[in-house]
Amino acid sequence: MTKVPKSFTLGPYRITVKVLPEDKLNERAGLAVYGLWVPGELTIYLRAPSETHREELLLGTFWHEYFHALYWTLGRTDECNDEVLVDQCGALTMQAMQTAKF
Numbered sequence: 001m002t003k004v005p006k007s008f009t010l011g012p013y014r015i016t017v018k019v020l021p022e023d024k025l026n027e028r029a030g031l032a033v034y035g036l037w038v039p040g041e042l043t044i045y046l047r048a049p050s051e052t053h054r055e056e057l058l059l060g061t062f063w064h065e066y067f068h069a070l071y072w073t074l075g076r077t078d079e080c081n082d083e084v085l086v087d088q089c090g091a092l093t094m095q096a097m098q099t100a101k102f
Contacts, residue, residue, distance in 0.1 A: 002059070002097075002098065003059075004017055004019070004046065004058055004059060004062045005017055005062075010069055010070060010073045011073045011074075013042050013073060014042065015042050015043070015044060015069055016041075016042060016043045016044070017043070017044045017046065017062065018043060018044070018045050018046070019045075019046045019047075019048045019058070020045055020046070020047065020048060021047075021048050021050075022047050022048065022050060022053065025045055025046075025047050025048075028045060029045075033047070034046070034047045034053070034057060034061045034064075035047065035061040035062070035064060035065040036065065037065045037068035037069050037072070039069075039072050044062065044065040044066065044068075044069060045065075046058055046061050046062060046065070047061065059094060060090065060091065060094055062090075063089075063090035063091070063093050063094040064086055064087055064090035064091075065090075066090065066093075067085075067086040067089040067090050067093075068080055068086055071086070
């Protein structure tokens with residue numbers, strides 16, 4: 001996958017993905033972030049590319065937030081809140097998807 005989806009399904013949940021300008025995302029998160037998983041809304045928010053935020057970062061951020069959503073869906077709250085694990089899973093999944101041969 002080389003593009004960020006607009007939505008996808010995890011278990012019984014339909015997850016929406018929204019790309020927001022930096023100021024709107026930071027306002028929603030309450031601090032400066034690249035992405036945000038909001039379980040109560042079943043939504044992943046991502047920071048829009050800009051002059052200071054390269055487009056390539058969007059996909060990596062998506063996969064990071066995807067793993068927050070995945071672990072939340074599985075009821076694995078410890079893993080859902082483990083930023084290092086989530087980041088590693090996201091990075092390796094993105095790499096696998098970008099380098100897959102069919």
